[in-house]
Amino acid sequence: MSALDDGRRALDDARDARLGQVSIASETLLTVARVLGGFRTTQPLADVRLFQSDGEEMSRQLRSGQVDFCVASQRLSGPRLKSIELGREECLLAVPLGHRLDGRDRVTVPELADEPFVTMRPGHLQRTFLDRLFAVHGLVPRLSCVGDEPGASQDMVSAGLGIGLIPAMSRRLGTSTHVPVAWVRVDVPDCHRVLTLVWNEGSYLSPTALAFSEFITSRPFMTHRLPEQCPVGDRRRVGSSSRRAFGAGSGGFPADAMEGTADGARADRRSPPCRGLTGPAWPPRRARPPARPSCWRRCRTST
Structure with missing residues (x-):
């Protein structure tokens, strides 16, 4: 088949x-x-x-x-x-803020023998790695939270449900800014994935x-990086033809978008345009006034 x-x-x-x-x-x-x-x-x-x-x-x-x-x-x-x-990257120990290990640079596995762990079900790397580290020292980890979503481990640690082994990618992505935890290295030679x-x-x-x-x-x-995101509150995307419209003014805005607005604010204080994507341009160019008919010019000349 x-x-x-x-x-x-x-x-x-x-x-x-x-x-x-x-x-x-x-x-x-x-x-x-x-x-x-x-x-x-x-x-x-x-x-x-x-x-x-x-x-x-x-x-x-x-x-x-x-x-x-x-x-x-x-x-x-x-x-x-x-x-x-x-x-390959290092696996770090995430602990709640204020935990006894908060502020430590590194910790040994025997020091973690009595700590509750947030981890995954068997078959996931975090669980396999945790079991292997403890087995080397003849220990079995205490489990306080066992799940199927590795991405939720840091949230559970931050909530105080235990400590957990998490790949360093989470730290590099800046997840600690919205899911606060403290990071500690585990003092073993092969603590990486x-x-x-x-x-x-x-x-x-x-x-x-x-x-x-x-x-x-x-x-x-x-x-590898994500493409640049659109500004919050405006999810329209900019195409290649629209991108050429930007750059004449400060910060990538067209020159006519830099003129004062009705309330005295300047257009360049708004979020910058989203680049590298597709869709209508933001901020839009100001519409030109309609051309007056030729008969209007003739009337003005005759008078």
Whole structure:
């Protein structure tokens, strides 16, 4: 059946002006949000399908052809599965503000023996990593919160439900500004995760899937960025023709948008235009007054 499904996808891609689709699975959506945002700017018509799965589910999805790629932080097993390393990052210990470990630079695993942990169900990296760290010291972690959403771990820690191991990506993304926690290093030599791109070498890959594989490996994974966002309160997007209209005035605004407004405010105090996207320009150019008819000029001359 897999060969028949691949054949159907190839025929669909041949008829589809969008060059097909790409299906991706990841343990947490936060990991792939930036790379997918960047990919959509290069392939705006791409049909992207995204799944959130644990390690066992991702292996099954690759074998069945349900997904083209997995962005995994643990080893996926199965015949004909190939992988390439995307990057590696440290796993940090998140603790609530005011916790006894708040302010510490690093901590050993035995010091955490009596601490309640916020973690995931078996099959997720955070749980696998936590169990492995404690097993080395002959310990079993105390679990206060067990879930299926890795992205919620920091919220649970911030709420005081326990402490947790969280990849450093959360700290770099500035999540502590709206979900405040303190970060502490764990004093072990291999406290990091390795992100890999995994695929089934026997499965059909559409042109869009091939383009995605080239894009995600074209630069260090952690340097991918989301496209610039539109200003709050105005979600209209600027096209290439509209972008050319900006730049004449200060801060990227057209010169005529810099003139004083009715209440004495200046137009350049408003949010800047959203660049790199598509849609009508913001702020709009002021409308020109309608041209007076030629008969009006003749009447003025005769009088």
